[in-house]
Amino acid sequence: MTLLAQNLLDAETKAHEHEDQHQSQLRLWLRLLSFSALVESQIRRRLREDFGTTLPRFDLMAQLERAHDGMTLNELSKRMMVTNGNVTGLVERLVAEGLVERRPAPRDRRAQFVRLTPLGRGVFQHMAGAHARWLSVLLRGLEEKEIEIMMALLGKAKLFARGALARGELEIP
Amino acid sequence: MTLLAQNLLDAETKAHEHEDQHQSQLRLWLRLLSFSALVESQIRRRLREDFGTTLPRFDLMAQLERAHDGMTLNELSKRMMVTNGNVTGLVERLVAEGLVERRPAPRDRRAQFVRLTPLGRGVFQHMAGAHARWLSVLLRGLEEKEIEIMMALLGKAKLFARGALARGELEIP
DNA sequence: TGCCGATATTTTAGGTTTCAAATATCGAAG
DNA sequence: CTTCGATATTTGAAACCTAAAATATCGGCA
Numbered sequence: 001m002t003l004l005a006q007n008l009l010d011a012e013t014k015a016h017e018h019e020d021q022h023q024s025q026l027r028l029w030l031r032l033l034s035f036s037a038l039v040e041s042q043i044r045r046r047l048r049e050d051f052g053t054t055l056p057r058f059d060l061m062a063q064l065e066r067a068h069d070g071m072t073l074n075e076l077s078k079r080m081m082v083t084n085g086n087v088t089g090l091v092e093r094l095v096a097e098g099l100v101e102r103r104p105a106p107r108d109r110r111a112q113f114v115r116l117t118p119l120g121r122g123v124f125q126h127m128a129g130a131h132a133r134w135l136s137v138l139l140r141g142l143e144e145k146e147i148e149i150m151m152a153l154l155g156k157a158k159l160f161a162r163g164a165l166a167r168g169e170l171e172i173p
Numbered sequence: 174m175t176l177l178a179q180n181l182l183d184a185e186t187k188a189h190e191h192e193d194q195h196q197s198q199l200r201l202w203l204r205l206l207s208f209s210a211l212v213e214s215q216i217r218r219r220l221r222e223d224f225g226t227t228l229p230r231f232d233l234m235a236q237l238e239r240a241h242d243g244m245t246l247n248e249l250s251k252r253m254m255v256t257n258g259n260v261t262g263l264v265e266r267l268v269a270e271g272l273v274e275r276r277p278a279p280r281d282r283r284a285q286f287v288r289l290t291p292l293g294r295g296v297f298q299h300m301a302g303a304h305a306r307w308l309s310v311l312l313r314g315l316e317e318k319e320i321e322i323m324m325a326l327l328g329k330a331k332l333f334a335r336g337a338l339a340r341g342e343l344e345i346p
Numbered sequence: 347t348g349c350c351g352a353t354a355t356t357t358t359a360g361g362t363t364t365c366a367a368a369t370a371t372c373g374a375a376g
Numbered sequence: 377c378t379t380c381g382a383t384a385t386t387t388g389a390a391a392c393c394t395a396a397a398a399t400a401t402c403g404g405c406a
Binding site: 072085087 | 355
Binding site for chain 2: 022023024025026027028029031032033034035036037038039041042046081131132133134135136137138139140141142144146147148149150151153154155156157158159160161162164165169170
């Protein structure tokens with residue numbers, strides 16, 4: 001038997017050994033997705049009905065609210081975990097609505113800073129309060145202790161996932 | 174003091190009483206979002222690089238794979254938790270790729286059944302295997318026991334959220 | 347100074363998503 | 377049988393999102 005064939009067989013065996021684990025991981029992922037889809041759809045609906053805005057716009061404003069002096073588009077896209085081109089369009093619309101303003105970065109003529117206008121800040125604070133209340137309803141099922149457990153597990157999972165990605169474990173397996 | 178003003182004050186007091194809880198619920202939600210965004214972006218990338226497809230297409234095929242006789246577009250949109258119009262377009266593209274086929278529903282001329290073609294079934298099984306392996310890497314941080322805990326907590330949270338929604342607790346608060 | 351790889355942003359093309367309006371059909375009540 | 381509210385789907389407009397190419401600038405190095 002060739003070494004390659006041996007390795008393939010090993011892999012096959014290993015795969016079967018861990019198939020149950022695969023199953024439960026898949027089920028967890030699907031459950032997580034369906035829960036977050038449920039919550040997200042309600043938040044989107046409420047943002048639209050109550051404030052005439054969208055979740056991506058709210059997210060962008062939430063990022064800006066913490067940085068009083070604003071931040072660069074690039075940093076914004078990293079924090080929001082979306083592409084640069086996406087942020088360009090979002091900022092465009094928020095500027096058109098008067099909620100956000102752009103200004104050139106002081107030392108770097110490639111970059112520009114973007115920040116909330118006073119209007120934007122006021123509007124956001126309203127929305128953030130409502131947002132927190134909606135979440136308090138939608139997550140009512142979990143007690144404080146359970147929230148802590150879940151926070152810890154998600155934190156651990158994320159840490160390991162980042163590690164695996166950094167080691168390239170997801171590539172060409 | 175008017176009744177309205179009294180109610181508003183009560184609401185205000187209540188809000189402050191529960192503010193810590195609000196905080197932890199918000200933090201949990203953000204952590205859940207950031208973890209699922211991380212996993213999702215990797216799965217999207219892998220589906221594109223390895224199979225030249227997208228997550229929504231994969232999701233649609235995954236729904237169809239369980240129903241051998243196919244299902245109606247409406248049922249599909251409910252299970253995927255997306256709008257009807259969305260499904261129309263997705264099915265259109267999958268039909269064009271030869272992975273899915275439509276046929277009129279037997280008794281209802283408004284509806285049509287949609288199902289995987291044999292090609293679609295074969296392609297999906299390949300993708301599903303890879304998908305499970307990616308998840309096994311991305312969720313490696315959680316032990317079997319922890320997965321069970323998280324499954325239970327998510328299930329509970331979802332149940333309560335559905336209940337709250339059914340009782341209209343998210344409306345005009 | 348002038349070149350060059352890296353970084354910040356925009357643009358382009360295609361796909362995804364939503365809502366609301368339009369179309370077609372169903373099923374039941376009169 | 378006819379009408380009418382409900383259901384299944386499609387269409388249209390606008391937004392969101394991505395990847396990849398294009399543009400502009402930076403910063404270091406010869």
